[in-house]
Amino acid sequence: MSRTASDLAVWERARRGGERRSVAVRLRRARSAAVPYLFVAPVLLFLGALLIYPVVLNIIMSFQDRQLGNLISGPAKWVGTRNYDAIFHDPVFKSAVVHSVLYTVISVAIQLVIALMLALFYSRHFRGARLFRSLFLVSYAIPIVVSAQVFKWLLDGRGMVNSVLQSLHLQDQPQYWLADTRLALGAVIAVQLWLGIPFTMVNLLAGLSTIPDELHEAAAIDGANAWRRFWDITWPLLRPTAAAATILSLIFAFKNFDLIWIATKGGPGNATTTLPTLAYQTAFEQFLFGRGAAILNLIFAACFVLALGYIFSLRREERVA
Amino acid sequence: MRRLPVSFSTAVGFLIVAVYLFPIYWMVTGSIKSQDDLFASPPQLIPIHPQFSTWSQEILHKPEVLEYIRNTFIVATGTMVLALVLAAPAAYALANFHMRGKSLIMLFCLSSLMLPAIMLATPLFVIFSRVHLTNSLLGLILADTTLALPYAIVLLRPTFASIPKDLAEAAQIDGSSSFGAFVRIVLPLARPGLATVGVLSFLWGWGDLVFALTLTSDESKRVVTTGLANFFGAFATDWAGAMAFCSLAMLPPLLVFVFAQRQVIAGLTTGGTKG
Numbered sequence: 082m083s084r085t086a087s088d089l090a091v092w093e094r095a096r097r098g099g100e101r102r103s104v105a106v107r108l109r110r111a112r113s114a115a116v117p118y119l120f121v122a123p124v125l126l127f128l129g130a131l132l133i134y135p136v137v138l139n140i141i142m143s144f145q146d147r148q149l150g151n152l153i154s155g156p157a158k159w160v161g162t163r164n165y166d167a168i169f170h171d172p173v174f175k176s177a178v179v180h181s182v183l184y185t186v187i188s189v190a191i192q193l194v195i196a197l198m199l200a201l202f203y204s205r206h207f208r209g210a211r212l213f214r215s216l217f218l219v220s221y222a223i224p225i226v227v228s229a230q231v232f233k234w235l236l237d238g239r240g241m242v243n244s245v246l247q248s249l250h251l252q253d254q255p256q257y258w259l260a261d262t263r264l265a266l267g268a269v270i271a272v273q274l275w276l277g278i279p280f281t282m283v284n285l286l287a288g289l290s291t292i293p294d295e296l297h298e299a300a301a302i303d304g305a306n307a308w309r310r311f312w313d314i315t316w317p318l319l320r321p322t323a324a325a326a327t328i329l330s331l332i333f334a335f336k337n338f339d340l341i342w343i344a345t346k347g348g349p350g351n352a353t354t355t356l357p358t359l360a361y362q363t364a365f366e367q368f369l370f371g372r373g374a375a376i377l378n379l380i381f382a383a384c385f386v387l388a389l390g391y392i393f394s395l396r397r398e399e400r401v402a
Numbered sequence: 403m404r405r406l407p408v409s410f411s412t413a414v415g416f417l418i419v420a421v422y423l424f425p426i427y428w429m430v431t432g433s434i435k436s437q438d439d440l441f442a443s444p445p446q447l448i449p450i451h452p453q454f455s456t457w458s459q460e461i462l463h464k465p466e467v468l469e470y471i472r473n474t475f476i477v478a479t480g481t482m483v484l485a486l487v488l489a490a491p492a493a494y495a496l497a498n499f500h501m502r503g504k505s506l507i508m509l510f511c512l513s514s515l516m517l518p519a520i521m522l523a524t525p526l527f528v529i530f531s532r533v534h535l536t537n538s539l540l541g542l543i544l545a546d547t548t549l550a551l552p553y554a555i556v557l558l559r560p561t562f563a564s565i566p567k568d569l570a571e572a573a574q575i576d577g578s579s580s581f582g583a584f585v586r587i588v589l590p591l592a593r594p595g596l597a598t599v600g601v602l603s604f605l606w607g608w609g610d611l612v613f614a615l616t617l618t619s620d621e622s623k624r625v626v627t628t629g630l631a632n633f634f635g636a637f638a639t640d641w642a643g644a645m646a647f648c649s650l651a652m653l654p655p656l657l658v659f660v661f662a663q664r665q666v667i668a669g670l671t672t673g674g675t676k677g
Contacts, residue, residue, distance in 0.1 A: 116580045120495030121507065124488050124551060131548040132514060135525035142525070153531045199418070207411035213419045215663050219426065222659035222666060223652045224609030226627040230648050231429040234641050239441050241428060248444055275425075280670055287671045336518030339611045343631060357520045364524045365616060377521050388516035392509070 136381070143375040149368040157371075164375040173351050174359065174376070180266060181355040185334045188273040193327055195274070196281035201311075203282075204289040214286060217279040225276065229343035232272045233259060236344075259345050262352040269344055269353050273334055280333065281326045288322030289315070321397060328391040332384060356380050426652070433457065433646035440642055460643035461650055466621065470629040471650065473539060474608055477625055478654075480543035481607030482600050485550040490596065493558035494584055498567055508559070514552035519612035522548060527616050537620045545613040550603040557602075557669065561595025562588065598665040601658060605666075608655050626651040 143164055145157040168174045203214045220228060235241045236258035243255040258268040292315060300310045338357040341347060347354035347362065354362075356376060364373025432440060434452045461467050496504055526545055527536065535541035565588055573583035589596070611627040618624065624632075630651060633644050659666055 117495045117499035117501040120491040120499070120581075120584075121501070124492040124555065125507075127488055128510075128514075128548065128551060131526070131529075131544060132517070132522065132552075135522050135529065136517075138525040138528065139521070142528075152528060202411075202418075203415060205411065207415065208409075209412045209415055213415045215667065216419050217422060218663070218666055218670070219423060219656065219659060221670065222605055222655045223426070224611075224627055224655065226609065226611050226630050227429075227648045227652050228425070230630055230633075230644055231425045234432070234645065235425060235428065237639075237641075241445055244443055244445050275422075278422075283667055283670045332516050336516075336520070338518070338520050339609075339627075342611065342615075357518060360520055361523070361612075361616075370524060370528075373524055377524060380518060381521050384516040384518060384521075385513065388513040391516070392512050395512075 139374045139377055139381070142371055143378050145371050147370040147374070149370075152368075152370055160371070164372045167372055168375055168379075173354060176351055177354045177356050177359040180353060181335060181357075183266065184270055184273065184353075184355055185331055188270045188277060188334050189327060189330045192274050192277045192281055192330060193323065196278050196285055197323070199278070200282050200285035200289055201315075204286055214283075217282060220276065221279045225337070225339040226343050228276060229272065229340045232275070233344050236268055260349050262349050265345055265349060265352045269341055272340060272344065273337060276337075276340065277330050277334060281330055284322055284326035285319065288319045292318050321394065324394045324397075325391060328387055328394060332387050332391070335387070336380070336384065356383075429645045429652075430649050433642060433649050435642060437642065456642040456646045460640070460646050466624070467629065467647065467650070469622070470624050470626045471654075473623060474625040474627075474651075475654070476539050477542045477546065477610075477614075478604045478607035480539070481546040481550055482604040484543060484547045485554045485603040486596060486600055488547070489551055489554035489558055489599065490589065490592070491581075491584065493555045494562045494588060494592075496555065497559045497562035498570070508556070511552035511555045514549075515556065517549065517552075519545075519549060519610065523612050523616040526613070530617055535617075537618050537623050539623060541617050542610075542613055542623075542625070543607070545617060546607045546610050547603075550599075550606055554599045554603065557599055558592070558595050561592050565591045594665075594668075597662065598668045601662045601665040602669040604658060605655050 142157075144159060144161060146160045146163075147157050151157050199217075203210050237243075238255045238257050238260075242258065243252075246252045247255065256264060258264050296314050297310055300314055305313065336357055338361065341353055341355055341358050342361070345353045347358040357380065360373050360376040360380060363376060364370050367373075431449050433456055434454060435446065435449050436451060436453055439446050439449065439451060495501065496507060522545065526548075530536045530541050530545075535544065569587050569591070570580070570583040573587045574580060578586065609627065610625075611631065614625045614628045615631065618628070626647075630644075630647055633647060634640070
């Protein structure tokens with residue numbers, strides 16, 4: 082941030098004001114004890130009405146029989162845990178859990194390795210490194226819906242991926258990557274990987290930039306090779322950043338509805354149904370809002386556990402730093 | 403590690419970026435290819451017969467597409483403004499004032515970062531139906547702001563904490579109210595943080611699919627994401643048209659990114675995931 086002339090004028094006024102600070106200020110402070118709450122009140126009202134109340138309403142609805150007829154108004158029958166029982170006995174729910182876990186864990190694990198290699202490569206000083214680094218983020222700026230649509234074309238039967246693989250003689254028949262029950266989950270995992278790499282990479286680059294070059298130079302003089310320097314210097318210092326970025330990536334992948342909805346709508350069959358798409362379909366296509374709410378609460382619980390992990394890793398990072 | 407020749411690293415670095423961004427290149431070039439060239443084998447890396455008939459037919463002569471863009475602009479800009487207006491004073495207070503429940507509010511904001519949009523979609527549909535906010539752009543702005551706000555507060559609090567407290571106090575001695583001092587003295591100094599929040603909330607409002615899908619159904623309230631989701635009929639696959647639409651939907655966020663890269667990067671390294 083550059084200091085402009087007006088900023089300097091503000092500083093100057095502040096300095097003079099500081100000298101004049103007196104009883105008057107203390108009086109004013111006492112009177113303004115309520116002020117902080119007025120600053121925060123709009124946000125609390127807003128989030129109370131549109132975030133906390135919906136979360137509570139979701140919990141209530143998950144114990145009710147809510148369908149289209151009684152969704153907005155009208156009496157709702159309390160059904161105890163019947164929505165949850167129905168979910169747990171539903172084979173589609175079980176496969177959605179499996180898909181969500183595979184989708185999240187596999188994409189984030191590979192993403193971490195690739196992003197780490199890219200971050201190590203682009204953290205070095207060479208012409209164009211800064212430009213290339215920020216170019217990766219283009220994929221973050223554009224809507225997921227757009228990326229998903231483009232990959233849908235690339236992975237189409239007549240798409241680019243097939244023609245490349247066929248011209249390299251890696252396959253003789255075109256594969257319907259997103260329409261084949263055996264391939265679809267792997268294909269959307271690959272796209273999720275593409276979506277997630279820039280986020281992890283930028284965070285790792287930020288972490289790498291805080292590691293002083295002198296450490297590497299000193300180790301090099303002592304005869305440590307690049308491999309040893311990575312494991313003994315870079316990785317231990319990078320680990321808190323990597324941990325925080327990984328947890329955020331897990332959440333990002335776990336809750337990604339847009340990609341799967343555009344690419345496959347959970348299909349073919351239920352081959353790519355994950356918890357978010359199942360919740361959407363249950364509530365907005367089958368109009369079983371109570372049961373949909375129950376699935377959402379389970380998603381919420383999973384995200385909450387991950388969120389606690391994130392906050393925990395932040396605390397640890399602060400203590401280390 | 404730095405002994406590699408500079409030009410070699412640059413070449414490899416460029417190649418990796420080129421491969422990574424290839425899908426976007428393929429999308430833009432696909433929108434100016436004829437149906438034959440689109441499926442040419444071997445694939446046509448550089449469009450040999452560029453033609454803009456897809457753009458004129460699918461985009462420029464379809465008033466509804468331009469309406470999607472207009473609606474999305476309203477939603478994204480509204481989200482940006484509302485998030486800033488609500489979050490800035492709160493983040494300032496949380497950074498500078500002594501108050502009860504401060505850490506509880508921060509913890510609440512941090513954990514709300516993880517909330518999936520789909521989690522709020524069902525209850526918001528119920529609530530908005532009762533107060534007639536479904537099928538309205540205002541409803542979409544409110545929904546998008548709900549998820550932009552916690553993030554805005556988490557990001558803005560350190561920005562305000564880094565501005566010396568004396569500044570606002572001095573202004574108050576000169577006769578300003580706390581709020582006046584905040585608006586006139588503190589806000590201008592917080593510009594970099596405000597810009598980051600503004601850019602990221604705009605991108606989030608622009609790209610949201612979940613709320614648009616669940617809270618609006620009228621054709622007249624459609625935004626680019628729902629427009630794209632409904633682009634294909636049951637069986638027709640007009641890929642050139644889809645790629646033209648995608649390119650158009652990408653353009654505003656891309657421009658924002660080009661002019662505000664630093665803000666995007668700053669936002670990404672403070673916990674900004676989307677969706």
